[in-house]
Structure formats: structure tokens, C-alpha cells
Amino acid sequence: MMPAAVLAPGATIGILGGGQLGRMTALAAARLGFRCHVFATETDSPAEQICGRATVAEYGDCEALDRFAAAIDVATFEFENIPAEAVLRVAASKPVLPRPEILEITQDRLREKDFLRAIEIPTTAYREISDATALARAMHDFGYPAVLKSVRMGYDGKGQVTLTPEIKPGEAWRQMGGEIGILEAFVDFACEISVIVARGRNAAWATYPPVENQHSNHILDTTIAPARIAVETAMRAEAIARHVAEKLDLVGVLAVEMFVTPSGEVLVNELAPRPHNSGHWTIDACVTSQFEQLVRALCGLPLGSVEHHSDAVMKNLLGNDVEKWREALADPLAKLHLYGKHEIQPGRKMGHVTRLVPRR
Numbered sequence: 206m207m208p209a210a211v212l213a214p215g216a217t218i219g220i221l222g223g224g225q226l227g228r229m230t231a232l233a234a235a236r237l238g239f240r241c242h243v244f245a246t247e248t249d250s251p252a253e254q255i256c257g258r259a260t261v262a263e264y265g266d267c268e269a270l271d272r273f274a275a276a277i278d279v280a281t282f283e284f285e286n287i288p289a290e291a292v293l294r295v296a297a298s299k300p301v302l303p304r305p306e307i308l309e310i311t312q313d314r315l316r317e318k319d320f321l322r323a324i325e326i327p328t329t330a331y332r333e334i335s336d337a338t339a340l341a342r343a344m345h346d347f348g349y350p351a352v353l354k355s356v357r358m359g360y361d362g363k364g365q366v367t368l369t370p371e372i373k374p375g376e377a378w379r380q381m382g383g384e385i386g387i388l389e390a391f392v393d394f395a396c397e398i399s400v401i402v403a404r405g406r407n408a409a410w411a412t413y414p415p416v417e418n419q420h421s422n423h424i425l426d427t428t429i430a431p432a433r434i435a436v437e438t439a440m441r442a443e444a445i446a447r448h449v450a451e452k453l454d455l456v457g458v459l460a461v462e463m464f465v466t467p468s469g470e471v472l473v474n475e476l477a478p479r480p481h482n483s484g485h486w487t488i489d490a491c492v493t494s495q496f497e498q499l500v501r502a503l504c505g506l507p508l509g510s511v512e513h514h515s516d517a518v519m520k521n522l523l524g525n526d527v528e529k530w531r532e533a534l535a536d537p538l539a540k541l542h543l544y545g546k547h548e549i550q551p552g553r554k555m556g557h558v559t560r561l562v563p564r565r
């Protein structure tokens with residue numbers, strides 16, 4: 206269901222998911238005078254703390270989803286692993302943006318890569334793997350190292366195994382833990398980058414400059430904005446992101462994660478049809494943040510400028526790093542963001558710090 210008209214301030218945006226992306230979307234919405242209502246599986250979620258309105262239930266609870274849909278004017282989702290059935294249930298009575306089919310494509314690594322191939326976007330070589338025997342056979346073609354990923358429910362390196370000659374295919378298959386796998390040729394990349402593209406209801410679009418992402422244990426650790434890459438590489442990356450957004454018929458925000466090879470080739474690794482961790486720098490360094498762009502797109506408002514007044518380095522506060530909040534505040538050019546999560550767990554995203562380098 207597409208929204209009929211522009212939503213004016215005072216309307217309510219429904220957010221499926223209660224994490225930090227929902228929290229920062231709700232903060233941007235509040236600034237523009239919109240209300241948010243969260244659907245989350247836990248009370249006092251980071252997003253609920255901001256909007257104060259939540260439906261707390263499991264994603265399979267149809268009655269709760271209907272109550273949520275009745276309370277909102279438009280809905281979005283803040284992480285990929287929300288069951289598609291839940292999103293479709295809400296979409297039956299209220300507009301959901303980005304459209305649910307985009308979520309279905311990006312929830313499935315195989316569908317995602319097939320989609321990219323169909324629209325002629327370069328990716329690393331890949332193959333569907335259905336069991337350990339098929340994996341052993343495929344390794345003859347792929348060679349070592351290679352990366353086996355579960356097709357579904359993968360993020361931050363979960364369900365992912367790097368294959369080396371020391372790991373037997375049966376053991377790798379067990380470690381991956383999914384029902385269907387995708388085997389990918391290992392990319393010996395020079396750097397990882399991402400581009401965030403926003404697209405409005407009137408097909409207006411805006412892309413932020415590519416940023417450079419450094420991971421630790423498969424989890425994003427640092428984003429350097431803008432990426433230290435050649436101008437032609439940056440232009441290619443932006444063109445790819447825009448092409449993907451257009452072919453998906455996106456309304457909202459999409460992150461395109463890419464590898465840059467030593468020869469300057471750009472290969473797409475993953476798509477995320479929502480605000481992205483590598484776009485958090487835009488809150489403090491750009492005229493319009495990725496979260497505000499999402500709110501504008503959802504409500505049928507014009508997109509804002511993606512101009513950046515500062516370069517930035519964003520560092521995630523993972524697990525116990527959150528205890529460094531005092532240090533962050535002592536640096537006048539650092540902007541601290543904490544997500545209101547009560548329980549510290551190793552690797553859990555508790556907050557982030559963006560250090561600004563004003564452009565003169």
C-alpha cells in the first residue's frame with residue numbers, strides 16, 4: 206500500500222525493531238515534529254526510550270501487529286532479520302517503506318547476489334551450497350581461502366566461516382549452521398567502503414560520499430568519512446549505489462557495502478535497506494543525516510542536502526568500550542552517542558563516537 210499523500214508533522218511513523226537504528230530514526234523524526242511508535246520484542250528498547258510508544262510482542266503475534274498498524278500512518282523496519290510475514294501483515298493495512306519485497310531480497314544472501322547479477326552489478330564469484338558434499342565439490346573450483354555464509358539470518362559475520370585447507374568441509378558446514386549456504390570467492394580487498402543512498406517518493410535521490418569501513422571480528426569498528434580512495438573509484442561506487450536503489454525502486458535509505466580491490470575494481474558485498482552503522486557520521490558531519498533522509502522519504506517530503514561540513518572518523522563503542530564515554534566527552538571535537546542499552550555484552554553495539562575534522 207503506497208501512502209496517498211504527504212504526511213505532515215504530527216503523523217506517526219511505525220518502526221519495526223527497537224534497536225539503535227530505530228532510536229536514531231526516532232530522534233530525527235522528533236526534530237521534524239513527527240511521532241514514532243515502535244514494535245519490539247523487549248520493553249524499554251533503545252528506540253522506545255525515545256518515542257515512549259511501543260507495541261511489545263513477538264513478530265509472529267498477528268493481533269499485536271494489527272494493533273501496531275492501527276496506531277501508525279506509515280511503517281519502516283530498522284533491521285533485516287524481521288520476519289517478512291510480520292512486515293507483510295503490517296503492509297496489508299498501512300504503507301511500509303522501503304517496500305517489503307526489498308526486505309525479502311536483502312534477507313536472503315543468494316537472492317541478493319542473484320539480483321545484483323541480474324542488474325549487472327559486479328560481485329565476487331559465488332555459488333549456492335546445499336550440503337557438505339556440495340561444499341567439498343565447490344572448493345575444487347573456488348580454491349582457498351573462500352567464505353561460506355548462511356543464506357539467511359546473517360549479519361556482523363554471524364553464520365560465516367572462512368574456509369582454509371585446515372578446515373574440513375563437514376566441519377565448516379556445521380560451523381556455518383544454516384540450512385542453505387552461499388560460497389564466495391575470498392576478496393583480497395584493498396579496503397571496504399559503503400555508500401548510503403536516499404531516495405524519495407518522487408524518485409529524487411541523494412548519495413553520501415563513499416566511506417571507508419574497518420572491521421574487527423567481522424563487526425564494524427571504524428568508519429572514515431570520506432573514504433581515502435581515487436575520485437574515479439568513488440564515482441563508480443556512487444553510480445553503483447544509485448543504480449541499485451533505482452532498480453529496487455527504493456523509497457527510503459539503502460546502504461551498499463562494497464570491496465575495493467587493489468586494481469580499483471568495486472565489488473558489491475551486501476545491501477542493507479535501512480540506515481547503516483557506516484552512516485552514523487552523517488548525524489554530526491552532514492547538513493542532513495541518513496536518519497532524517499529516511500524520515501523525509503517515508504513522509505513524502507523533499508530530501509535534504511548531503512553536503513558534509515566536516516570530515517569524520519566514527520568509532521563504535523562495542524561491549525566494555527562504552528566505559529570510555531568520559532574520554533569521548535573530554536574531546537571537544539568528538540560527538541558521543543549512547544544507545545541506552547542496559548546489558549553490556551562483548552561485541553554488542555553500545556554507542557559510537559564521531560570525531561569531527563571541520564573542513565575549512
Ligand code: AMP
Nearest residue numbers: 352360361362389390391392420423475
Ligand atoms: P558480511 O556479513 O557479508 O557483511 O561480512 C562481514 C565482513 O566479513 C565483511 O565486511 C568483510 O570484512 C568480510 N567478508 C565477507 N565476505 C567476504 C569475502 N567474500 N571476501 C573477503 N572478506 C569477506
